[in-house]
Amino acid sequence: MIGGPCGNVCLRGINAATGQKGHSDECRGADTEKNARKLDIQSITCCSASLVNPKTDTLKQEREFLDKVYATYTVDHSLQTKVMRGLIMRTFQPFLRRGRGLELGCSDGFMTEMISNQIEHLDVVDGSRKFLDVASKRNLPNVKFVHALFEEYTTTDQYDYVFASYILEHVLDPVAVMKMARTVLKPGGLLMMVVPNARALSRQLALHMGLIKNLKALTENDHNHGHRRVYDRVDFNRHIDEAGFENVAQGGIMLKILADFQMDELIGGGMLKDAHVDGLYQLGLEYPDLCGSLFSIAKAKP
Numbered sequence: 001m002i003g004g005p006c007g008n009v010c011l012r013g014i015n016a017a018t019g020q021k022g023h024s025d026e027c028r029g030a031d032t033e034k035n036a037r038k039l040d041i042q043s044i045t046c047c048s049a050s051l052v053n054p055k056t057d058t059l060k061q062e063r064e065f066l067d068k069v070y071a072t073y074t075v076d077h078s079l080q081t082k083v084m085r086g087l088i089m090r091t092f093q094p095f096l097r098r099g100r101g102l103e104l105g106c107s108d109g110f111m112t113e114m115i116s117n118q119i120e121h122l123d124v125v126d127g128s129r130k131f132l133d134v135a136s137k138r139n140l141p142n143v144k145f146v147h148a149l150f151e152e153y154t155t156t157d158q159y160d161y162v163f164a165s166y167i168l169e170h171v172l173d174p175v176a177v178m179k180m181a182r183t184v185l186k187p188g189g190l191l192m193m194v195v196p197n198a199r200a201l202s203r204q205l206a207l208h209m210g211l212i213k214n215l216k217a218l219t220e221n222d223h224n225h226g227h228r229r230v231y232d233r234v235d236f237n238r239h240i241d242e243a244g245f246e247n248v249a250q251g252g253i254m255l256k257i258l259a260d261f262q263m264d265e266l267i268g269g270g271m272l273k274d275a276h277v278d279g280l281y282q283l284g285l286e287y288p289d290l291c292g293s294l295f296s297i298a299k300a301k302p
Contacts, residue, residue: 058172059149059151059152062149062172063127063149077108078260078261078264079263079264079267079268080260080263080264080267081260082110083254083263083267083277084253084254084292084293085110085111085114086114087253087254087277087281088111088165088194088253088293088295089111089114089115089118090281091251091253091295092115092118092163092192092297093118095190095192095248095249095297096118096119096161097160098118098119098120099119099120099159099160099161100119100120100121100122100123100157100158100159100160100161101115101119101121101122101123101159101160101161101162101163102122102123102124102125102157102159102161102162102163102181102184103115103122103123103124103125103162103163104125104126104150104162104163104164104167104177104181105124105125105126105131105164105165105166105167106124106126106131106132106135106145107131107135108131108134108135109131109134109135109136109137109138109140111163111165112124112135112138112140112143113138113140115163116140116142116143119142119160119161120142121142121143121144122140122142122143122144123143123144123146123155123157123159124143124144124145124146125146125148125150125153126145126146126147127147127148127149127150129147132145132147150167150171150177150180151171151172151176151177151180153180155184157184158184158185158186158189159184159185159186159189160185160186160189160190161185161189161190161191161192162181162184162185162189162190162191162192163192164177164178164181164191164192164193164194165192165193165194166194166195166196166293167193168193168195168229168231168239169195169196169227169228169229169230169231170226170227170228171228172228174229174239175239175242175243178191178193178239178240178243178245179243179244181243182243182244182245182300185300187300188299189299189300190248190297190298190299191245191296191297191298191299192295192296192297193240193295193296193297193298194253194293194294194295195231195236195293195294196227196230196231196292196293196294197230197231197232197252197256197288197289197291197292197293197294198215198216198230198231198232198235199215199232199233199289199290200256200290200291200292200293201255201256201257201290201291202256202257202258202259202292203215204290205258206259215230215232216230216232218230231294232289232294233250233288233289233294236294236296237250237296240296240298244300244301245298245299245300245301246298246299246300246301247296247297247298248297248298248299249295249296249297250288250294250295250296250297250298251284251285251288251291251294251295252284252285252287252288252289252290252291252292252293252294252295253281253284253291253292253293253294253295254277254280254281254284254291254292254293255280255281255283255284255287255290255291255292256280256290256291256292256293257280
């Protein structure tokens with residue numbers, strides 16, 4: 001769930017070595033090429049030509065697990081989720097100058113629609129046909145949907161932007177996925193990322209209440225949502241650097257005072273109004289380590 005700590009609801013796969021489950025809103029999966037009814041959805045299968053190229057057996061198990069998860073998974077439509085999605089686009093928008101983009105994961109297409117309104121063309125990669133079907137019903141004329149694992153996605157296209165909101169906490173190898181993004185970006189192109197923050201004020205409160213053992217500990221909720229890690233700015237910047245990127249802009253999105261369900265009650269009950277949300281967003285820019293999520297807008301290092 002967005003900002004708490006999963007973003008746009010991500011369904012990921014399962015680690016063949018550890019058996020750890022995953023999930024993604026922005027997600028993955030692959031299939032043999034076939035027609036996707038009347039939708040503009042392309043299905044790809046790649047192996048040795050993969051841009052990331054992890055072990056084939058691991059990806060096979062990821063796909064099998066995803067098929068089971070997608071059968072019952074529902075998208076989070078909470079008020080907190082909608083607020084966070086809007087704030088993410090508010091953060092990205094000043095850096096968008098039309099052009100072509102690639103979005104990793106689409107969930108219900110809420111973010112997809114907002115992004116598509118800001119650029120000329122958007123390709124979307126997602127492992128869930130269920131999510132692709134839902135997102136495609138928005139009938140976005142400048143969007144093409146592709147059914148594939150991120151690790152298997154390959155293209156000759158080059159993009160001005162790659163969007164990865166709440167993806168890196170789910171994937172087997174976040175640096176590899178970021179390197180894949182680097183190969184498809186045009187010179188000077190931007191990788192726009194959002195991850196949940198281990199040091200969010202709400203998480204620190206949970207630590208002092210004895211609800212979690214440490215800020216990096218994965219809770220039952222984390223495991224249920226397929227989180228393989230939780231980031232702080234040190235880890236985030238380390239992965240950005242290892243993938244060959246450097247930050248153009250970085251910070252936090254919305255100072256997060258309480259857990260998602262509590263934020264929902266405050267927003268839904270009218271206690272937390274638009275002015276309060278704006279204030280928490282502005283505070284987040286001053287105190288990124290207390291925010292629910294961290295963002296980075298990065299470009300490839302020379």
